[in-house]
Amino acid sequence: MTQIPFKHAQFAHCESGVMATLFSAYGFPLSEPMAFGLAHALSFVYLPFVKVNNLPLIAYRSLPKSIIKTLSKSLHVKMKTQTFKNEEQANEALRCLVQEGKIVGLQTSVYYLPYFPKDMRFHFNAHNLLVYGMQDEHYLISDPVFEEAVVCTQEGLSKARFAKGVFAPKGFMYYPENMPKQVDMRSLLQKAIVKNAKAMLTPFAFAGVKGMRKLAQKIVSLQEETNQRYVKNYLTHIVRMQEEIGTGGGGFRFVYAAFLKEAKAYGLNEALLEEASALMVNSGNALREFALYCVEGSKKIESLNTQKIATKLIEASTYEEKAFRLLKELK
């Protein structure tokens, strides 16, 4: 495997961004939408019984690490992955690899990364970044959500790699050991898209299109809630799960729309992909309006109209249902 000189790039989402950069750096150029779509990572999950700071778990994408796993599996890439018991071992292993000139992916907490803006530092353990070099005792880091490459102390990075709690990274480190040679993109894309479609159309009430409607129901019920502080936190929590932990403006939908567009180049039904891509753009736009309504509602609780907010979410779910019913039949 030959490595080309490392170049930092900024992406919409950490895990797909890391995978795009990693594959490209190791000689297999891959865009972020391709990394995201091939890993059938678009999702929606609303789990009222799993609490984060007393608020339900809401996710707009598949589980952390799933892009790393799914993408390497489908492209037949052997990913070397490692977790560690303690910080010394983890540091030593990372330093060795970096000295060999390897570019290495890490899972970290956001809270302990010293270069993150203070207001953005929360206990979210499923952040991904790349280490591409060392300078004295500092790591050179390509963090996909930052505009420029950054530098981080060994101590700070160690702390972030060994944060405790949900999705605790345990020093998780990864890099590819080989790169795909002959890839039947057409077949891979077809499989990944159909799989994603099935997942979004699942009969399980708390996931996919149905999950969006379930959350809409819950939002309507907030009209009766007397604890205003809770309503405010709830609505902005939805936005944060969508915009920050995710990527701006219902951004995963836009990433997926970009992916469908890019997939047109591989001999699949172009008209169908084009139509589904446009529907995903509609959904992304609806989700952005939905986020705006959530924020307006929590700014002026007196004039809160939960029906209006919920209707917008249902509108987004309708576009997605249409798109994925089409995509399920993709040939």
Add this chain to the structure above:
Amino acid sequence: MIEIPHEKNETLEGMQKVMYAQNEQGNFERYNYGSSVEEFATQVAVEEYELLKKECLERIKKGEDSPIAFYMYENRMDLPTLASAVGMFQFRVKRHLKMSVFKRMSDGLLKRYADAFSISLARLKEFH
């Protein structure tokens, strides 16, 4: 079409994130953007912890809450996160959030919390 917002977002301290949108040819590209919707949502989350801290200080004055509760909020943690950070069961940590229990805790036990909060044992014990 996808509109790219260019609003201020002070929570990012001058940094900008990227999103995908179509260019004139209809192909997708990455664009920098700024969103006041995101800014507000982040600020609410940050302010909620400030509020929790303030309320906690009141309860500390009344002898109800322990300094551990204060530092939990100070570190933007909830009970499950703190329990995981110190490696104890939640019900046990919950007891430690009470001043009456805190006063009887050993230095060894307190040290585990001090480490999780990256502060000295003395600072945790001599809270004021």
